[in-house]
Amino acid sequence: MTQFIQILVIGLTLGSIYAVVSVGFVLIYKATEVFNFAQGNLMVVGAYISYSFIRGFQISPIFAMAGAVLAAGLLGVLLHFLIFRPMLGKPVLSIVMGTIGLAMIINAVLVMAYGPIGKSYPDVFPSEVMDWFGVRISSVDFIVIGIATGCVAIFAVFFRRSPLGLQMRATAENFEAASLSGVNANLVFATALGIGTGLAAVGGILLATTNALSIGLAEIFFLAFPAIVIGGLESLGGAALGGVIVGVVQSMAAGYVSQDAQTVIVYVLLLVVLLIRPYGLFGQREIVRV
Amino acid sequence: MPTKTINSSYRADNRLIQSRARWTWLAILGLGLLYLPHLLLNREFLGLTLSNSQLLGLSLSQINVALLFIIAAVALNVLTGYTGLISLGNAGFFALGAALVAVFDLQHDLPFVLVLPSVAIIGALVGVIVGIPALRVRGLYLLLATLAFHQIAGYLFLEYQQANYGEIGVIYAPPEVIGRWALNSETRWYFFLLVLTTMTLVGANNLLRTRQGRALVAIRDHDIAAASAGIDVNGVKLRVFGMSSAVITVAGALYAWYLGVAEASMFSIHFALDFIAMIIIGGLGSINGAVLGVLLIQLLPQVITTVSAQVTSTSPMVGELLGRNGPQLNDIILGLIIILIVIFKPAGLNGIWLSLKRSFVRWPYTS
Numbered sequence: 001m002t003q004f005i006q007i008l009v010i011g012l013t014l015g016s017i018y019a020v021v022s023v024g025f026v027l028i029y030k031a032t033e034v035f036n037f038a039q040g041n042l043m044v045v046g047a048y049i050s051y052s053f054i055r056g057f058q059i060s061p062i063f064a065m066a067g068a069v070l071a072a073g074l075l076g077v078l079l080h081f082l083i084f085r086p087m088l089g090k091p092v093l094s095i096v097m098g099t100i101g102l103a104m105i106i107n108a109v110l111v112m113a114y115g116p117i118g119k120s121y122p123d124v125f126p127s128e129v130m131d132w133f134g135v136r137i138s139s140v141d142f143i144v145i146g147i148a149t150g151c152v153a154i155f156a157v158f159f160r161r162s163p164l165g166l167q168m169r170a171t172a173e174n175f176e177a178a179s180l181s182g183v184n185a186n187l188v189f190a191t192a193l194g195i196g197t198g199l200a201a202v203g204g205i206l207l208a209t210t211n212a213l214s215i216g217l218a219e220i221f222f223l224a225f226p227a228i229v230i231g232g233l234e235s236l237g238g239a240a241l242g243g244v245i246v247g248v249v250q251s252m253a254a255g256y257v258s259q260d261a262q263t264v265i266v267y268v269l270l271l272v273v274l275l276i277r278p279y280g281l282f283g284q285r286e287i288v289r290v
Numbered sequence: 291m292p293t294k295t296i297n298s299s300y301r302a303d304n305r306l307i308q309s310r311a312r313w314t315w316l317a318i319l320g321l322g323l324l325y326l327p328h329l330l331l332n333r334e335f336l337g338l339t340l341s342n343s344q345l346l347g348l349s350l351s352q353i354n355v356a357l358l359f360i361i362a363a364v365a366l367n368v369l370t371g372y373t374g375l376i377s378l379g380n381a382g383f384f385a386l387g388a389a390l391v392a393v394f395d396l397q398h399d400l401p402f403v404l405v406l407p408s409v410a411i412i413g414a415l416v417g418v419i420v421g422i423p424a425l426r427v428r429g430l431y432l433l434l435a436t437l438a439f440h441q442i443a444g445y446l447f448l449e450y451q452q453a454n455y456g457e458i459g460v461i462y463a464p465p466e467v468i469g470r471w472a473l474n475s476e477t478r479w480y481f482f483l484l485v486l487t488t489m490t491l492v493g494a495n496n497l498l499r500t501r502q503g504r505a506l507v508a509i510r511d512h513d514i515a516a517a518s519a520g521i522d523v524n525g526v527k528l529r530v531f532g533m534s535s536a537v538i539t540v541a542g543a544l545y546a547w548y549l550g551v552a553e554a555s556m557f558s559i560h561f562a563l564d565f566i567a568m569i570i571i572g573g574l575g576s577i578n579g580a581v582l583g584v585l586l587i588q589l590l591p592q593v594i595t596t597v598s599a600q601v602t603s604t605s606p607m608v609g610e611l612l613g614r615n616g617p618q619l620n621d622i623i624l625g626l627i628i629i630l631i632v633i634f635k636p637a638g639l640n641g642i643w644l645s646l647k648r649s650f651v652r653w654p655y656t657s
Contacts, residue, residue, distance in 0.1 A: 035430060086633040092429050093376050094632045097570045100563055101628030108618035108625070222559065225434055233430070264445040267438040271423070274435050278427045290514050 002135045007255040008248065013141040013210060015247020016148035017203045017220075022227045022239035023152055024199030030172040030234055031192030034084050035096050038103040039200050040221025045106060046072040046201020047121070047208040047217065048114055054122050061124035069201045076197025077190045084193060085186075103218070111215055118214030125209055144206045151202050152240050155195065159236065168192055172234075223250060223263060226270035232283025241281070304499055306492070323484060326353065327477045348592060350476040356588045357483040358545050361490045363568045363580040365537035368494055370566070371575035372503070373530050374510030375424050379436040381562035382443030383535050386416060387542025388552040389450055392460045395547075402465050409543045410536040417535020421528050440562055448554040459553030462546055479548060486544075490537065494577045506530055510575075567624065571631055573638025582639040586627075591620045 025039045036042075050068030053059045059067065079102070087098050125143045129136050159165040170178040171188045179185050207217055227246040231238025246266055253265040279285055297303040307313055329335055330350045362380060369375050387409055394405045423435035451460055464474040473479050497503035505526050508516040517523045546552040564587060572583025598612030612619060635641055649656035 083629060083633075090632060090636065093370070093433075093566070093574070094570065094636055096376075096430075096433065097566060098629050098632040100567070101625035101632070104621045104625035104628075108621035112615050112618045222437075225437065229431070229434055260445065260448060264441050267441040271435060271438040271442075274423060274427055274431055274438075278431050 003255070005135045006137070007251050009135075009137050009141055010255075011248035011251030012244065013144050013247070014251060015244035016145045017206050017210075017243075018224050018227045018247050019240040019243030020148045020151055020199050020206070021203035021221065022224050022231065022243040023155060023236055024196040024203070025224065025228060026231075026233065026236050026239040027168075027192050027199070028196035030236070031168060031196075032080075032084055032088060032189050033095075034087060035092065035099065036196070037096055037099040038106060039196075039224070040218035041103045041106040041110075042072060042076070042197050042200040043204030043207065043221060044110060044215060044218045045075065045204070046197075047204035047213055048110060049201070050205050051119065051121060051208070051213055054124070061122070065124070065205050068205060069198045072201030073194040073198035076193040076195075079197070080190050080193035085189065107215060107218065116215065118212045118216070121208040121213045123209075140209060144210060148202070148206060151199065155199065156236070164188075164191060223266055226266050226273070228280075229270055229278075230273050230280055232280030234284070235280065235282035238280055238282030306495060306499070326350075327480050331477070348589070350480055352588060352592065354476060354479050354483055354548060355545075356584055357480070357487045358541050358548065359565070359568070359584045359588065360487050360581050361483075362538045362541040363565055363572075363584050364490050364494045364577055365534040365541070366565055367569045367572075367575065367577060367580040368497065368506070369530055369534040371569060371580075372497070372510060373506040373527070375421075375527065375531065376429065376433045377420075377436045377531075378433060378559070378562045378566065379420055379439050379443075379535070380538060380565040381557040381559065382420075382436075382440040383413060383417070383538040384542030384545060384561070385443050385447040385552075385554070385557040386413060387539040387544075388460065388546035388557075389447055390539070391462060391543045391546050392450075392454075392552070395462065395465065396460075405465075406540060406543065410540050413539025414532040414536035416539070418528050418532040420535065421531025424527050424531065425524050437559075440559065444554060444557055447557065451552075451554050459551045459556075460546070461551050462549075464550075465547050473547070483544070491577060491581070502526070502529075567628055571627060571638055573640030574636075576638070576640040578643070579638050579640030582643070586639065587624065590624060591616070594620055594623070 021039060021043060025036055028034060028036045028039075046068050049071050050065050053064035053067055054061055057064075083098065083102055087095050090098075125140045127138055127140045129138055159168065167178065167183045168188050168191065170181065171183055171185055175185065178188075204217065207220060211217065223246060224243065227242035228239055229242070230245060231240070231242030246269075249269060250262045250266050254262040257265065273280065297308070302308075307316065327350055330348060330353070333339060362384070366377065366380060369377055390409045390412055391405065394400045394408060400408070420436065420439045424432050427435060455461070464472045473482055498507070505516065505521045508519065508521060509523055509526060513523050568583035568587050569580050570583070571579075571586055572581065573579030594612065594616055598616060601608050601612060602610065631638055637644070
């Protein structure tokens with residue numbers, strides 16, 4: 001039983017990180033219809049920037065992490081104007097390939113700047129091992145879950161309550177109607193990109209605190225795809241829930257089956273969901289004009 | 291000056307090679323290809339010795355790998371470019387081919403003439419199974435479904451490799467094609483692969499002349515309209531998945547034989563994405579484009595290495611920087627090329643070539 005709870009906690013930690021990154025991804029997709037393959041690399045960029053802030057500039061961890069998220073958001077806006085905006089309206093495969101090209105560039109620049117060997121992330125969270133009825137849980141996990149949930153919650157409040165969130169929802173629902181109502185589409189897209197990248201950076205930083213910091217962290221994003229599909233490609237809440245589900249499933253697979261099998265089992269789950277209910281738990285059936 | 295002939299019969303219009311001029315160019319290309327091994331191995335061209343950097347530091351082994359990738363890229367282009375079914379399964383099928391060769395050749399020692407067809411048949415069957423999600427989902431979701439196949443195939447190959455061969459990977463001996471004649475030299479591989487590549491290119495080009503080929507393009511453009519025109523959309527989708535997967539699996543089998551070793555990390559997602567990059571850079575839906583795309587991606591690292599070697603002699607610092615970060619520079623340039631092509635020239639390298647031809651013909655009335 002204790003092993004089960006331990007695996008569950010690891011799964012929830014991982015799942016909350018997936019949730020943050022997936023919400024960012026779905027936000028970008030909902031706003032600009034761009035399938036951002038580079039989200040994983042943007043995660044790693046955020047983590048590396050915060051690493052530089054902490055180790056290089058000796059800024060205190062909290063400001064360093066917030067600053068890194070802000071920097072990543074600005075980078076996202078820059079990328080929007082340079083790359084995402086010209087790609088609007090192109091066929092799906094071209095957009096995917098464009099973001100893959102972006103991912104390659106980001107990866108290469110990071111390796112050139114920081115070297116290929118992983119670095120150990122400074123301990124920014126108090127890491128005590130707490131003992132609950134025989135279950136050993138690290139406090140880092142709790143803090144990660146807390147921060148991730150907090151970010152998703154803050155974002156949800158922003159999306160539902162603030163005027164800019166209303167504009168984003170309107171643009172995502174019907175682009176032309178929103179433009180006619182006076183919404184500045186470009187501003188909305190740029191904000192969506194910035195927030196999406198910022199959330200990715202949050203996920204990356206949280207991931208770096210639990211694992212070592214290296215380029216390979218970007219691969220984690222491939223496990224977020226099932227999360228997004230399970231939740232529904234157009235549903236933000238679904239993305240968060242899907243992230244948690246995938247995290248728990250992956251952790252269970254790693255614990256009870258084998259380390260090598262974790263990715264495969266998550267992808268088998270993805271395949272099953274695609275065959276049974278392609279639009280995910282919370283998505284809607286796509287209605288296409290013939 | 292016209293670039294196309296004016297045809298006066300259906301038969302002439304349907305011909306694969308339409309004009310005398312094209313036959314001449316193809317003949318010259320053929321002669322060049324036959325001379326290529328001599329050029330690369332002996333480094334001389336009709337008596338003139340060429341330096342390493344003039345040949346871009348190419349060796350016959352890179353040409354061989356490029357030929358293999360051309361076969362796979364053309365098959366993928368038929369699947370994704372002609373029929374519009376996005377598939378990331380390449381690496382998975384390569385892994386399947388490698389595993390099948392290990393089972394047939396190493397464990398059971400089947401003769402070569404039996405191995406390749408069996409690999410093709412099993413590749414086709416697996417391809418049909420992988421194609422089943424294509425009946426249910428489209429576009430992006432199909433990409434994810436094939437990504438799932440990629441992960442599953444990679445995992446199964448890893449298990450197979452670790453169960454039977456250990457960490458180094460599966461090791462293959464050069465195949466004996468007929469009797470004792472084995473494919474154990476670069477030149478032999480080159481001519482063997484040249485034959486196969488020519489067959490694949492002719493087959494793919496020929497596909498558009500047939501009813502099935504037109505059905506593929508119809509499905510890509512608008513599958514509901516295609517269904518209402520009487521095309522069995524589901525059947526055609528499965529068949530094209532099967533056919534292209536068979537070719538890709540055979541390419542994977544030959545790749546394993548050629549390299550002599552196959553290890554699970556070779557068939558990574560980067561490998562699969564490289565193929566999609568090749569066909570998109572070349573131009574989706576054009577066979578010549580696939581060839582150009584493969585050549586660009588295969589030769590780019592060579593060009594960078596040669597350029598950095600040149601630069602080192604004149605300016606050591608820049609040269610050292612290039613040398614140390616060669617693979618990263620390769621990725622950056624490749625990523626930039628992909629983004630530029632997606633944004634500015636979606637028709638790819640083939641599109642650039644066609645517009646060059648057109649402006650040459652219409653000079654000075656170029657737009």
